[in-house]
Amino acid sequence: MVEDGSPALRELMAILAPHTGGAYIVGLTGAPGVGKSTSTSALVTDYRARGKRIGVLAVDPSSPFSGGALLGDRVRMQEHATDPEVYIRSMASRGHLGGLSAATPQALRVLDAAGCEVILVETVGVGQSEIEVASAADTSVVLLAPGMGDGIQAAKAGILEIGDVFVVNKADRDGADATARELNHMLALGERREAGDWRPPIVKTVASRGEGVGEVVEALEKHRAWLAETGKLAVRRRARAAAEIEAIAFAVLRSRFGSLHGDSRIAVLADRVVSGALDPFAAADELLESVE
Incomplete structure (x- = not known):
């Protein structure tokens, strides 16, 4: 499992x-x-x-x-x-x-x-x-x-x-x-x-x-x-738990973004970046907001 x-x-x-x-x-x-x-x-x-x-x-x-x-x-x-x-x-x-x-x-x-x-x-x-x-x-x-x-x-x-x-x-x-x-x-x-x-x-x-x-x-x-x-044992175990939480959270985010492959939203944002109407950082922010 x-x-x-x-x-x-x-x-x-x-x-x-x-x-x-x-x-x-x-x-x-x-x-x-x-x-x-x-x-x-x-x-x-x-x-x-x-x-x-x-x-x-x-x-x-x-x-x-x-x-x-x-x-x-x-x-x-x-x-x-x-x-x-x-x-x-x-x-x-x-x-x-x-x-x-x-x-x-x-x-x-x-x-x-x-x-x-x-x-x-x-x-x-x-x-x-x-x-x-x-x-x-x-x-x-x-x-x-x-x-x-x-x-x-x-x-x-x-x-x-x-x-x-x-x-x-x-x-x-x-x-x-x-x-x-x-x-x-x-x-x-x-x-x-x-x-x-x-x-x-x-x-x-x-x-x-x-x-x-x-x-x-x-x-x-x-x-x-x-x-x-x-x-130090408690400190190490706390750090281990924090790393595990972070890894799980990233895995969830990756799975969400994996479903965006070929999404029309990315294509629209890419066109705006190519035309100079938007920079890639602002485009990424917009994409994140739409996923949330």
Whole structure:
């Protein structure tokens, strides 16, 4: 219902609203090949050992030609397929930029209301443009791996700013220590923190063997506690709700304007702009007034 934009979605969200707000949402992002799906699976294993009920939203890129998606993230999470306390959902981005799917906020609400204590959101993995996950999550994890040029990627705008926890995965490879050092240097260069501010930790892991994953979970729990103590958790969730409201409002406006394609009102306004009788801004104002 969420992904298809069902007409019953409004009623569903109204019913679920009183049951939301209890889940801790963790976003995982990073370039392709750093081991996001393997790390997500390893985090599920660790959290399940702690008795937590887990939800996973794994967003896969959609083909710009067919609109389809492989939805292959679940292949790496087969060990959890029969666990009734783990729900894994692959979602197609359907052309939505920012690393997530447009349906992600409502999907998170469904998993939250269903009693998932921790929800892991794995992004598409297309590079440094994927900063939208920061606004969808309570804590953002940025994954890197040695030998992939990620040290340089990490310096680019957006990635350093969104990371609450940095993970250097595949740490059994040569260059892992150098990647961690370079990342630490980059973080220090961009540091404008005051006393009491959160300093993102850097954790080295070998997710395929489960090494270091417990340290990642400990770092996540520390950040969660810091958010709660400082009041930042409420601030982030308020911003998330505001972004969701804005997105829904824009979607409604887009649907209204979509029905105007080929409308005679636009043709008349266009003629007046071409003749110089009206400027395009005034024409847009008139169109907005007629739509309202």
